[in-house]
Amino acid sequence: MMAAAQHISPPGTMARIMVLLERERKTRFSGGMLGYLWAFIIPSAWIALVFALFWVLERTPPIYVGAEVFIATGVLPYLFFRQTVTSLSRTLSANRYMRYFSSVSPNDILSASMLLESFNVLMTSVLIFGMVTVAFGSPLPASMPGVLFGLGLSWLLGCGIGRFVATAGLLSDTFARAVPLILRPLFWLSGIFYTAAELPGAVQDILWYSPFLHVTEIIRESYFLGFKSPVATVWYPLAIAAMFYLASIPLERFAHNRRLMRGRL
Amino acid sequence: MIALENVTLLKPGVMTRDPILLEATEVFRMGERVGILATPGSGKSSIARLLAGIEHPDRGTIRREARVSWPIGFAGFLHPELGVAENLSLFARLVGVAPRTVIDFCDDFCSIPNLSRKTMKDLPPTQRAMLGYACALSVPGPAMWIADEVITIGEPRDRERCDEILAERLEQGGLVFLSRNARQLKAYCDRFLVLINQRLVQCDDLEVAQEALELSAHLSAQEQMRSEHA
Numbered sequence: 001m002m003a004a005a006q007h008i009s010p011p012g013t014m015a016r017i018m019v020l021l022e023r024e025r026k027t028r029f030s031g032g033m034l035g036y037l038w039a040f041i042i043p044s045a046w047i048a049l050v051f052a053l054f055w056v057l058e059r060t061p062p063i064y065v066g067a068e069v070f071i072a073t074g075v076l077p078y079l080f081f082r083q084t085v086t087s088l089s090r091t092l093s094a095n096r097y098m099r100y101f102s103s104v105s106p107n108d109i110l111s112a113s114m115l116l117e118s119f120n121v122l123m124t125s126v127l128i129f130g131m132v133t134v135a136f137g138s139p140l141p142a143s144m145p146g147v148l149f150g151l152g153l154s155w156l157l158g159c160g161i162g163r164f165v166a167t168a169g170l171l172s173d174t175f176a177r178a179v180p181l182i183l184r185p186l187f188w189l190s191g192i193f194y195t196a197a198e199l200p201g202a203v204q205d206i207l208w209y210s211p212f213l214h215v216t217e218i219i220r221e222s223y224f225l226g227f228k229s230p231v232a233t234v235w236y237p238l239a240i241a242a243m244f245y246l247a248s249i250p251l252e253r254f255a256h257n258r259r260l261m262r263g264r265l
Numbered sequence: 266m267i268a269l270e271n272v273t274l275l276k277p278g279v280m281t282r283d284p285i286l287l288e289a290t291e292v293f294r295m296g297e298r299v300g301i302l303a304t305p306g307s308g309k310s311s312i313a314r315l316l317a318g319i320e321h322p323d324r325g326t327i328r329r330e331a332r333v334s335w336p337i338g339f340a341g342f343l344h345p346e347l348g349v350a351e352n353l354s355l356f357a358r359l360v361g362v363a364p365r366t367v368i369d370f371c372d373d374f375c376s377i378p379n380l381s382r383k384t385m386k387d388l389p390p391t392q393r394a395m396l397g398y399a400c401a402l403s404v405p406g407p408a409m410w411i412a413d414e415v416i417t418i419g420e421p422r423d424r425e426r427c428d429e430i431l432a433e434r435l436e437q438g439g440l441v442f443l444s445r446n447a448r449q450l451k452a453y454c455d456r457f458l459v460l461i462n463q464r465l466v467q468c469d470d471l472e473v474a475q476e477a478l479e480l481s482a483h484l485s486a487q488e489q490m491r492s493e494h495a
Contacts (some may be wrong), residue, residue, distance in 0.1 A: 023355050098342055100317075
């Protein structure tokens with residue numbers, strides 16, 4: 001006998017996003033033994049790699065702090081940004097079949113990925129900074145809200161640029177494939193290895209246009225007591241994130257009207 | 266009910282876009298079982314998705330009253346890396362049905378021992394397809410049901426079970442069945458349309474419609490050859 005029909009109320013936008021988020025969370029690192037530990041292993045490996053590079057090059061941080069925490073404050077915002085962009089650029093194609101439920105829109109899918117990344121940013125930061133503090137005896141952040149705000153900025157940059165990449169990728173497969181190449185140099189422009197103060201004036205003037213330098217400097221200002229950045233501004237990374245986010249809206253409209261997507265429904 | 270008014274659907278593209286459906290005006294009512302005969306490659310699946318509200322028309326309007334299903338039998342939303350129970354629970358919450366209802370229905374419908382304890386990878390393709398089919402029919406209440414080529418699934422015994430449940434669901438709903446197979450359409454539907462030259466045309470005799478489609482395909486192939494030759 002069939003089970004008796006039992007309705008629950010149809011999900012609203014937020015409920016739909018939460019279901020998509022849960023699905024994404026459960027499947028993000030599925031298919032291996034380590035599962036969600038990868039969210040912790042990847043940034044740890046990056047920090048260890050840059051730490052080894054510092055050691056080989058006999059470089060010491062330009063301010064009086066441990067190399068590990070100096071590197072962590074540079075690598076984490078960059079990785080969060082990259083991770084958010086990568087996740088958004090894949091999510092529309094990976095979750096395209098969820099659109100068979102006519103209430104699920106591309107916006108729901110993108111929002112679910114953004115929220116999941118914000119959760120990842122928070123958890124990974126706590127774990128990594130916690131590990132650095134415990135293992136190396138580094139001091140805790142001078143201003144915890146400031147550090148969280150800086151990490152939030154890197155996430156916002158990832159959301160804005162990631163949404164642009166995701167929607168532009170619907171229009172051009174070539175663009176979607178070129179994005180990792182375009183983003184690669186940002187690793188060197190984001191202040192992982194240096195502070196803005198130690199750059200020559202002309203270089204500093206050019207790198208001012210990298211929003212990631214601002215974010216890294218904002219986080220270091222909040223993490224290291226007494227560190228003052230000559231370049232850090234909040235409005236610039238915010239404006240870049242907003243600009244890309246807004247630019248993605250007409251692109252999404254265009255792709256929707258022309259029924260363009262990556263992969264078939 | 267699904268009401269199409271001057272609906273045009275074009276193929277995806279940036280610049281030139283060929284039409285799939287041109288200026289269609291048609292009403293599919295609850296209680297009706299409408300069969301649409303169409304040749305392979307004529308855009309059946311796009312039209313099925315259009316009726317289901319997954320795709321949007323390029324011109325014209327579509328009005329829907331009551332729930333419209335997605336093409337039944339579609340199983341793409343079941344994630345291969347998740348367990349069956351997890352998949353069903355996420356599915357249920359997304360469509361607004363209690364997870365227990367869906368899990369019990371699928372358990373009962375698929376008759377696969379310990380179904381909800383399995384992972385998707387444990388299921389062979391036929392069982393996965395059965396599960397997708399069961400998901401669509403697990404949603405209770407009146408609805409317009411859309412079928413794109415697939416209307417039953419599995420072995421003859423499974424197909425009987427599909428027919429039984431589908432008939433139960435259709436007591437309170439309507440059906441739009443798109444297929445290339447006139448015999449199958451006749452078995453399930455009581456009103457027929459044919460998709461010919463991107464137009465939906467009323468048709469009482471499916472044999473004539475099938476011949477007309479073949480002739481149309483033959484003529485367009487000849488025309489194409491002539492233009493290539495020229």
